[in-house]
Structures are given as structure tokens and as C-alpha cells.
Amino acid sequence: MFKYIKYLLAAAGAFALSGCQYHILSPQGWVGIQERNLLVIATLLMLIIIIPVLIMAVYFPLKYRADRSDLSDYDPTFEHSNKIEVAVWGIPILITAALGWYTYVYTHRLDPYRPLDHLQAGIPIEVDAVSLDWKWLFIYPEFGVASVNELAVPVGRPVNFRLTSSTVMNTLSIPALGGMVYSMAGMETQLHLVADAPGVFPGRAAHYSGPGFSHMTFDTLSMSDADFDSWIANAKSDGTDLGRETYLTLEKPSIADPVRYFATVEDGLFDHVVEMCVDSGTVCAGQMMMQDKMGGGGIAGIPNAAAYSYDSKRAIDGLGTLIDLPTPNPEAFHEAFLNSPDYICGPSARKEAVIHVN
Structure with a gap:
């Protein structure tokens, strides 16, 4: 009976793994191939240590067990062996050096900021990717179109990504093409990929970002140049306009959004997303830093504090629903601070300080 249970468990495990995508x-x-090669090389190098250790973990306890009949090899005076020392220290040092060398080579070869010009492939295309709650926005600045939860790329042409986030930190991951880099609010990161074969490759957010994380997926459509041109034409004919107001509506939290297209994209929209000032009433991050540099x-x-607020407009609860936070009152906070008994300066000093600042 136990034998059949083992077979059933093995069959259940195989069935569960049949849905995995490797x-x-x-x-x-090309990037994915290089990453796969590094993974295989590193695994083989580490197996040089792991396999002998596993064998010895079984062999030595059996060979030198206490109840063995032949004790002629027992030497209580043994304390050192040059051969053992060379094996124990020399082999790991060589393996560590090899791992370090390959890591160094592939780290520079696969730098996500490094363009793929050395491949002498086709003309690169530019894609601006924005991680939202909980969807991906892909903007094609050269063609003036955009899409939600669908990425189209031509086969054999490098794709130069610029990434940012309108919300929490996230990660763009397309395992079949390789590479993965973070998208962060107020920052721009880069990634360069290329598809060597046509197909539909799954992509997703690889960094947990809240209740809609499991639905933050998209298909990467790798296609010929002619099919890519048709995809662009279809987006232009079936899409709507993507301006600031449309974007502000789009970035509101939503789960399992369908694929959408935008026929036009407002110039400089991605830059405003990076600067966190798509809303016309918000000061851009670059301007904010310049003002800070000049003394604030x-x-x-103080009355303009609302123009410097970003996160309060995007607060959500555990279900991903927007929360209306109370409007901050910096004037009241400042007045309460000046009148606080913990404030070290006296009334006359406070008055002089206010006059001096004004």
C-alpha cells in the first residue's frame, strides 16, 4: 500500500509542476541567454564542492563507524596532513576565484544601463515604462502611442527602457528576455533587452506592492517589424488620448485592468511622472531640490505647502482603496511649535527670529 502512495505523491508533484514555465x-x-549561462556556470562550480561533501557525509560515517570490525586504520596521534590542508583550502579558493572572475565579467557585460549596441542588431526602440497600482503603462515616445498591460517589441531590435513609478518601488521582470530592474518614484532607471525570437512572453511586477500585486502582469509580444508597425497603427486607430488628466485618472489604484491603448501621448508626460508633478498644482522634484539648495x-x-505634497494624495487602505486624508495645516503646526513650552527660545527671541526670517 505504501508503494502506491509514493507513486501517487510523485504523480501529484509532477502534475503540480506541469504548469511551471522555465x-x-x-x-x-541575448541578455537572458547570458544570465542563464552565468547561472549554469555558477551552479556547476558550486557543485564541485557540494557533491563531494554530500558523498563524504554518507561515506565517512559508514567507513569509520564505531562498531566496524577492522580498526587497523585508527591513529590516535594523527594531527596534520598536508594533502588534506591543500584540498580543504586550495579547492575552495580556486572555486571562489573562478566565481569572482565570472561574476565580474558578467556584471559588466549585463549592466542594465549598458546599451546593446555591441550586438549590431537592428535600430533600437525606446519604451518608457511606469509602474502603477496595479498595472503597467508603456509609452512609445518615438511613435506617440501607449499601452496598458501589453508590451510590443520587434524581434532582433534592442529595447531601451526608461522606468519610473508613480507609487511604491516595483520591479519590471520579463524572464524570457532576461534582466530585471527596479522602478522608483521620483527616479528614472534603465534597462536594455532584446528578443531573438517571436512569441508571447509573460511579464510581471517582481516586487510585492499590495493587494493587486498578483494581477500586475502583462504579455510581451515579440513580433516582426511588419507586425510591430501594424500594432502601432492599431493603437493609433483604436486608442484614446493620454494627457495629464487622463493619466491622473489612470494612476488611481485598480486591479486586473484589461489591455488598453492610447493613440496620442502628451509631450513630456513621462518626465512629469518622474518629477512627480503631473498634477499642475504640484511642484516638480527638480524645482523643489533647487529651492532647498537656495535655502528653502x-x-x-508655509501657505504653499500643499504644492509640495505628493504621497498624501495616494494613500490607500489594505484593500487598495484611496483614503481621503485631512488637508494638512502647516500654519497651525508652525504656530503650535512656536508656542510650545518645549521650545527653548523665549518670546522675545521667537519674535526676533520671525522678524529676521521674514
């Missing part, structure tokens, strides 16, 4: 071990792009707004800038 794109990392079967990549369809001082007391006179």
Missing part, C-alpha cells in the same frame, strides 16, 4: 532556463533573448521657502512658503 523561461529563465530557456531564454529567448522659509516661513513665507
Whole structure:
């Protein structure tokens, strides 16, 4: 009976694994192939240690067990062996050196900021990717179109990504093409990939970002140049306009959004997303940093504090629903601070300080 249970368990395990996709071990792009090669090399090098250790973990306890009949090899005076020392220290040092060398080579070869010009492939295309709650927005600045939860790329042409986030930190991952890099609010990161074969490759967010994380997926359509041109034409004919107001509506939290297209994209929209100032009433991050460098707004800038607020407009609860936070009142906070008994300066000093700042 126990034998049949083992077979049933094995069959159940095989059935459960039949739905797995092993794109990392079967990549369809140059970057993915290089990453797969590094993974295989590192695994083989480490197996040089792991396999002998596993064998010795079984062999030595059996060979030198206490109840063995032949004790002629027992030497209580043994304390050192040059051969053992060379094996114990020399082999790991060589393996570590090899791992370090290959890691160094592939780290520079696969730098996500390094363009793929050395491949002498086709003309690169530019894609601006924005991680939202919980969907992906892909903007094609050269063609003036955009899509939600669908990425189209031509076969054999490098794709130069610029990435940012309108919300929490996230990660763009297309395992079949390789590479993975973070998208962060207020920052721009880069990634360069290329597809070597046509097909549909799954992509997703690889960094947990809340209740809609499991639905933050998209298909990467790798196609010929002619099919890619048709995809662009279809987006232009069936899409809507993507301006600031449309984007502000789009970035609101939503789960399992369908694929959408935008026929036009407002110039500079991605840059405003990076600068966190798509909303016309918000100060851009670059301007904010310049003002900070010049000494800040001082007391006179307190009434304009709302223009410097970003996160409060995007607060959500555990279900991903927007929360209306109370409007901050910096004037009241400042007045309460000046009148606080913990404030070390006296009334006359506070008055002089306010006059001096003004």
C-alpha cells in the first residue's frame, strides 16, 4: 500500500509542476541567454564542492563507524596532513576565484544601463515604462502611442527602457528576455533587452506592492517589424488620448485592468511622472531640490505647502482603496511649535527670529 502512495505523491508533484514555465532556463533573448549561462556556470562550480561533501557525509560515517570490525586504520596521534590542508583550502579558493572572475565579467557585460549596441542588431526602440497600482503603462515616445498591460517589441531590435513609478518601488521582470530592474518614484532607471525570437512572453511586477500585486502582469509580444508597425497603427486607430488628466485618472489604484491603448501621448508626460508633478498644482522634484539648495521657502512658503505634497494624495487602505486624508495645516503646526513650552527660545527671541526670517 505504501508503494502506491509514493507513486501517487510523485504523480501529484509532477502534475503540480506541469504548469511551471522555465523561461529563465530557456531564454529567448541575448541578455537572458547570458544570465542563464552565468547561472549554469555558477551552479556547476558550486557543485564541485557540494557533491563531494554530500558523498563524504554518507561515506565517512559508514567507513569509520564505531562498531566496524577492522580498526587497523585508527591513529590516535594523527594531527596534520598536508594533502588534506591543500584540498580543504586550495579547492575552495580556486572555486571562489573562478566565481569572482565570472561574476565580474558578467556584471559588466549585463549592466542594465549598458546599451546593446555591441550586438549590431537592428535600430533600437525606446519604451518608457511606469509602474502603477496595479498595472503597467508603456509609452512609445518615438511613435506617440501607449499601452496598458501589453508590451510590443520587434524581434532582433534592442529595447531601451526608461522606468519610473508613480507609487511604491516595483520591479519590471520579463524572464524570457532576461534582466530585471527596479522602478522608483521620483527616479528614472534603465534597462536594455532584446528578443531573438517571436512569441508571447509573460511579464510581471517582481516586487510585492499590495493587494493587486498578483494581477500586475502583462504579455510581451515579440513580433516582426511588419507586425510591430501594424500594432502601432492599431493603437493609433483604436486608442484614446493620454494627457495629464487622463493619466491622473489612470494612476488611481485598480486591479486586473484589461489591455488598453492610447493613440496620442502628451509631450513630456513621462518626465512629469518622474518629477512627480503631473498634477499642475504640484511642484516638480527638480524645482523643489533647487529651492532647498537656495535655502528653502522659509516661513513665507508655509501657505504653499500643499504644492509640495505628493504621497498624501495616494494613500490607500489594505484593500487598495484611496483614503481621503485631512488637508494638512502647516500654519497651525508652525504656530503650535512656536508656542510650545518645549521650545527653548523665549518670546522675545521667537519674535526676533520671525522678524529676521521674514
